[in-house]
Amino acid sequence: MIRVEKLVKRFGDSVILDGIDLEIAQGEIIVVIGPSGTGKSTLLRCLNFLERPDSGRLKLGDLDLDVAAVNAKDMLAARRRTAFVFQNYALFANKTALENIAEGLIVVNRWPKKKAYARALEILERIGLASKANAYPASLSGGQQQRVGIGRAMAAKADIILFDEPTSSLDPEWVEEVLGLMKQLAAERQTMLVVTHEMSFARDVADRVIFMEGGRIVEQGPPSQLFNAPRDPRTQNFLRKVLATSSSGSISANNDALSVSE
């Protein structure tokens, strides 16, 4: 289980995360939505200590941290329990797909190379890219690069995978293959916290959808409740802006509306 208590993050005088409380069960799939600049990325980055939170508690399994008092060892321990998938893949250009997946195991988990490469190959098979083991990122499509990014997160066997808009940089033709891999992970009950504008993914896959605004969780619930019967006017307002209901009844995000700050 993962528990966040009263998490606060400031940048200068601005309070970006204003006391976030969140509990995530093992195997739970959570999607976070909300207007631009509202702290979604900052929340994910604080859970992984890519940003240093100012105060609060973070519980990751048996690791229980007062975030204001963490040392380097605590941070490394937290990073081992939380894997991150970035919008822009963040692969090493000078390493092959296999090496990119093995790198974290060697550096963060201190595995011997041989063992790390064996695991990386196993992951490449699971993500359908075994034939690309020795390919460099530049020779892979955006969708393949992001699948390697997800493979790298899978390799770590972390308690949770944090996805920050994993399909937002992709050409439309590659979005489905990446969402497909995420759905595969969800079906395996890999715990995940996903920031995305892919509302149909949220509706079909999430156990719980969280709406954030102004550094706070405004409302959360199962997708059926949050999308069909949002209670808070701020959630209603946001959904009205971003959801375009097609004749088939499927929902997708209106990206123009999403890029506008509230």
Ligand SMILES: Nc1ncnc2c1ncn2[C@@H]1O[C@H](COP(=O)(O)OP(=O)(O)OP(=O)(O)O)[C@@H](O)[C@H]1O
């Ligand atoms: N390193 C930083 N230094 C100063 N301010 C920052 C920094 N990172 C983020 N911010 C500010 O914190 C606020 C929240 O940013 P964050 O990136 O978490 O928003 P977001 O909800 O992920 O937005 P988007 O949907 O556009 O990705 C914004 O006002 C942003 O300008």
Ligand SMILES: [Mg+2]
């Ligand atoms: Mg963001």
